[in-house]
Every structure is written in C-alpha cells, then in structure tokens.
Amino acid sequence: MQKLNALKDRLNDVHNLRTAMGLLGWDQQTCMPPGGAGTRAAQMGTLSKIAHELFVGPETGRLLAEAEAEGAGLDYDSDGAALLRAARHDYDLEARLPTDLVVETAQTTALAFEEWHPARAASDYRRFAPWLGRIVALARRRAEALGYGEHPYDALLDEFEPGMRTSQVRAIFDELKAALIPMVRAVAGQADRVDDAVLKRDFDEGRQEEFSRAVAQRLGYDFAHGRLDRSAHPFSQGMGRGDVRITTRYERNWLPGALFGTIHETGHALYEQNIAPELDNTLLGTGASLGIHESQSRLWENLVGRSRGFWSSFFPRLQAGFPQALAGVDAEAFYRAVNRCGPSLIRVEADELTYNLHIIIRFEMELGLLSGEIGIDDAPAAWNARTRDYLGLTPPDDRQGILQDVHWSGGSIGYFPTYTLGNLMSVQFFDRAVAERPGIPAGIESGEFGTLLDWLRDRIHRHGRKYLPDELVRRVTGGPLRTGPYLDYLRRKYGELYALSQE
Ligand code: ZN
Secondary structure, three states, X not given: OHHHHHXXXXXXXXXXXXXXXXXXXXXXXXXXXXXXXXXXXXXXXXXXXXXXXXXXXXXXXXXXXXXXXXXXXXXXXXXXXXXXXXXXXXXXXXXHOOHHXXXXXXXXXXXXXXXXXXXXXXXXHHHHHHHHHHHHHHHHHHHHXXXXXXXXXXXXXXXXXXXXXXXXXXXXXXXXXXXXXXXXXXXXXXXXXXXXXXXXXXXXXXXXXXXXXXXXXXXXXXHHHXXXXXXXXXXXXXXXXXXXXXXXXXXXXXXXHHHHHHHHHHHHHHHHHOOOHHHOOOOOOOOOXXXXXXXXXXXXXXXXXXXXXXXXXXXXXXXXXXXXXXXXXXXXXXXXXXXXXXXXXXXXXXXXXXXXXXXXXXXXXXXXXXXXXXXXXXXXXXXXXXXXXXXXXXXXXXXXXXXXXXXXXXXXXXXXXXXXXXXXXXHHHHHHHHHHOOOHHHHHHOOOOHHHHHHHHHHOHHHOOOOOHHHHHHHHHOOOOOOHHHHHHHHHHHHXXXXXXXX
C-alpha cells in the first residue's frame, strides 16, 4: 500500500497543521493576553492558507486518485478504505470552493463578528443587519459551489453532519415540535412543582473546581492526556488522543454552570481520548460529525449527570464539599432542582425539554433566510413570532432574540440542527447500551462508569471518523435516527417530575 501511505503522509501534514491551529485557538481562549489578538489572527491566517493549499493542491488530487486505484479492493470496514472515503469527501468539498469565496468569507466573518458583539450589547439589530445579509449571500454562493441534491441547505448541513438531508431534519423537527410544544405548555402550568433556589446559593469557586475535576476523573477523563482550564465559553479541544483539553467557567451563585458544563465537555473529550490509536493523527482521528459528538456530551451531561441514580451516589460528596450551601438538602431535592424546566429566551441557558425548540426556531430561520422567504429586515419579527408560537414568550429586545448567538456572525449556517440531532442520538445510544449491558444503571447509582464507557469506546469512540453519522447510528442501534426514543425519555422523566397526565 505504497500509494496509500504516500497519501497518508500528505494528509497527516495537513492534519498536523490543523491541530496546531487548534492549540493556538485553545490558547487564545484560555491564556493569551488581549494584546496578542492581532498576531494570533495573522498566525492563524498563514497556517490556514498553508493547510488549504497543501490539501487542495494538484499533488493531493494525484495521490488520492492513485491511492484509490491501489485501494479499490480494500474491505469496506478497513481503516484504509475509510480513510479514502473521508479524504475524497473532504477533498471534493474543499476543491469546489473557489479561493475568492474562501477569502471573502474569512474577511466578512471576521468583520461581522466584530460588529455582532457591540450590536448584541446594544440590542441594535440594524447595526448587524447588513452583515447578516452578506453572510446569507455568501452561504448561498457556498451552497451553489458545493452542490446539493434537493435543497441548498443540504450543502451547508453536510459540512457539519455529512450525509444528512434538509428534508430528514425537517421531518424530525416537525415531529418534535408537535410533541414538545404541548409538553412545554403543560410543564409551565405546573411550574411550582420543582424549585431550584438551592442552586443559587453561595458556592465557593475553588471548591467548584475541585468537584468538577473529581467528577471528570470519575467519569473516565484522563488528566494525563488532558487538562481542565477556565474560559468565557466552555469548549473542548482535541490535538490527537494524547492531548484533549476541556474548559469550563465558574459562577459563585449558579452551581449548574460549571458542574454540567464540565460533564458536557468531558463527554466530548472522552470521545476523542478513546479513538483507536491506529487512527491517531490521521484524517479519521476525530469524531464522526458534530451531531455524533454532541450525542456523547449530552449523554454524559443529561442521561448520566442529570439522572436520579447519579445524584444518589454523588450528592453526599457534593454536600461534603459545600456543607453550608447544601445544608438541609437531600439527593432527591437536588435531583429535582437540576431538572427544573420551563420556557426561557436564551438558548444556552435553556433546559433539556425546551432546548430543542430554540434549535427548531434557528433551523426554520436559516431555511427562510436562505430561500429569501424571510427578508433581512423582517428577520427579527419572524424570530419573535416563532418564539411566541413555540415557547409562549416574546423577546423584549433583539439581544434576547435574534442577536443572542455567535454562530451566524461566524458564517456557521447549517450548524444548529446538529445539537438536536445529538440529543436524539444520545437517547438511542444510551437505550442500546443499557439493553446490551443491563448493569449500567446500577453502576451509575454506585458511581461506577467503566461499563458504560467501555461500551461507548467499543461501539462508537474507537471508530473515530470511519463511518458516516447515519451509518454509525444504524450499526450501533440497528436502525435509523428516530424521535420516538427521545420523546419517550422526556415524557417519562418530566411526566414524573411535573406530574403530567400521560396521554
Ligand atoms: Zn457540545
């Protein structure tokens, strides 16, 4: 496999440049002094240019074609065949984008981000509107350049969730909407059944950090191959399986921020730390898609971290860390508090039940903007109308409405659906894990997570990017992505917490 190895060497150079950029990005959000921003932008620009040129250069195309000819007989499940599939997918995508479009997108989004920040702070949509208009126009050009089957949005979605179609997302989201809107309304009518005042008491930040570290380690996060730091927005950054870092933020009067933020990022990191060593530092040494990645973070955050069983073993330790703040509270009261839900305006603060409605609003907005059905000037009204229809709330200003998220200013149109797809997958994966390893729930109750992590490693993590998300879901669960298991889970959990009548 001489040709395949030559291709691998070249792709590994690209991969190494990208992980080096990942490290620079991590540094920018954790340690870099504000004065470093200009130099950092220049470094990133140079590295991304070299990586792009190396990747789409004619030499890569030649090596890829030769390796494909050589590897034509490889077994579908082999690492070599998977590498060829992924390389062809990425190469065709990147080679289809004209350089002027890439450059214009980079320049426009850099400026749009700088305008979005003050526009959001001042709740001044008119300041951001021309930039949103340019970004939507660039997204249309991008979709045309990449090509698509049924809908221009397919091309954008495919960059984050390879193989997924807009029509599939729309069908899934319509099912969710029909079930979730009445559930959220019913919960709002029973709001006083769950109280979370206990989470707003005084929690020393140093102690929060100690507990966050202890939880991450207990879940299986390997600190010899990672580290936990602080950043304004929590994230995880993998530089190969040997160096997968996570960050969180601490708020003195809001315990869940750091606690569940850490568990969420640990879920992302466990995925990357457990990719097979053979795939390390290759194109396949990362997650299968953003949706699959999010399924891992949500699985640990919600299905493990917000479960009654988890707190039956962890609450005594938490209480020992915060004896004053948690005096007189028991595990059951704490479990109920961390699962309080109800409609709210800000996506990143939304609970498990209402979160997906925030995503559906964004998906419908993106489709409307892309097709022109929603004009740039009418976008805030369209946003607010959906918020009213789905969540029963009207944003008092655009800061708490259309201006709240950073994604569009960065040019990421087609990204939002992956959050909800990840939620759906998390339940299908977890159900399957428990069906195959019935001891998992008892393990969680006693603070033992090895059985669950072993199962995830064997069925999902070790494959890295070898399979498309849909293939992986089918391989693991025996069927396609569905709304049923997820909705059953929500009905069971919140039906009990809020004493909803089951229809
Ligand atoms: Zn995440």
